Amino acid sequence: MIARAGSTVVVVGLAWMCLDLALGPTAQAEFVKSPPMMESDWLPPAWHPNGDELLAVPAMDGEVTTKGPGRRLHSQAIFVYDVDAQEVLYERAADDRRPVASLTKLVSALALSTESPDLTQTVCVTELFWPSRSGARSRLSTGECYAGWDLLGAALVASDNRAAYGLSVHSGLDYYEFIDRMDSVSADLEMTMSTWADPSGLEDDNLSTARDMAKASLAVAQHPDLSMAASARSWRTEKLVEIGVGPRTRDLLSTNRALSRTDVEFLAAKTGYTDTARYCFTGIARTETGRTLAITLLGANRSRDRWADLDTVLRWTR
Numbered sequence: 322m323i324a325r326a327g328s329t330v331v332v333v334g335l336a337w338m339c340l341d342l343a344l345g346p347t348a349q350a351e352f353v354k355s356p357p358m359m360e361s362d363w364l365p366p367a368w369h370p371n372g373d374e375l376l377a378v379p380a381m382d383g384e385v386t387t388k389g390p391g392r393r394l395h396s397q398a399i400f401v402y403d404v405d406a407q408e409v410l411y412e413r414a415a416d417d418r419r420p421v422a423s424l425t426k427l428v429s430a431l432a433l434s435t436e437s438p439d440l441t442q443t444v445c446v447t448e449l450f451w452p453s454r455s456g457a458r459s460r461l462s463t464g465e466c467y468a469g470w471d472l473l474g475a476a477l478v479a480s481d482n483r484a485a486y487g488l489s490v491h492s493g494l495d496y497y498e499f500i501d502r503m504d505s506v507s508a509d510l511e512m513t514m515s516t517w518a519d520p521s522g523l524e525d526d527n528l529s530t531a532r533d534m535a536k537a538s539l540a541v542a543q544h545p546d547l548s549m550a551a552s553a554r555s556w557r558t559e560k561l562v563e564i565g566v567g568p569r570t571r572d573l574l575s576t577n578r579a580l581s582r583t584d585v586e587f588l589a590a591k592t593g594y595t596d597t598a599r600y601c602f603t604g605i606a607r608t609e610t611g612r613t614l615a616i617t618l619l620g621a622n623r624s625r626d627r628w629a630d631l632d633t634v635l636r637w638t639r
Contacts, residue, residue, distance in 0.1 A: 382511070420598035433489075447463065538590070
């Protein structure tokens with residue numbers, strides 16, 4: 322049994338640029354009077370159950386159509402996209418490759434989904450769940466057994482690193498096949514600047530861009546199984562520790578404080594942090610006016626700067 326608390330996550334692709342004059346003209350968005358017409362032969366991947374909802378992906382590579390927010394933004398890379406209008410609203414260093422920390426887990430979840438897994442199937446924690454980097458936090462202990470749903474929830478809600486590795490185990494793929502599948506998923510979604518090194522995002526070689534992560538967020542938000550976890554405020558896991566003994570429950574809380582907002586609904590969202598990547602966010606948000614936004618913020622020096630940037634973008638797009 323799985324308790325899925327919280328509201329549905331809104332897919333918000335944040336691409337924002339800082340207009341601080343001190344940064345110079347290269348950091349400022351170019352104003353375009355009308356959105357460019359994007360012609361593309363791209364088709365949604367067959368593995369995605371709601372491929373028609375991804376037809377906004379090619380236009381994410383378009384030009385900026387607005388002047389952007391008037392306030393200074395702190396994140397080093399930003400991307401903001403109107404999903405319904407298919408317009409890039411704002412960007413700053415949106416195509417600069419950089420470590421994206423636990424935002425990587427969105428791509429891991431998408432890679433798992435390509436295998437159409439039975440999420441009710443139970444998998445037990447072994448050394449295959451252990452991240453390659455020591456000190457990675459986890460609420461999952463060796464010998465405990467969890468359904469695929471719980472691994473998905475722990476990875477996307479609580480950003481549990483062993484759970485992220487567990488997604489590769491649950492997929493049935495060899496570890497390196499799973500990493501290759503993550504790369505294939507990125508190619509399918511035209512995330513042309515992204516490459517992956519591990520399922521959790523702990524390694525600095527998990528490289529992507531603000532624009533690419535907005536595409537991944539949209540794919541997660543439009544996936545009926547993945548969006549359930551990516552939009553939840555908490556997730557109740559059930560662990561089996563021995564045969565014949567009933568499951569023990571544990572409630573995991575989301576790392577995403579934006580889910581507590583009452584002025585916006587998140588269809589999917591993910592936070593991330595490592596010392597190299599700094600504070601990151603990506604998500605799909607639906608505003609009170611019904612506008613659906615994809616927002617990605619990468620490389621804020623402080624957590625509060627990340628949330629301040631998100632607030633600035635959401636206020637600007639009202």
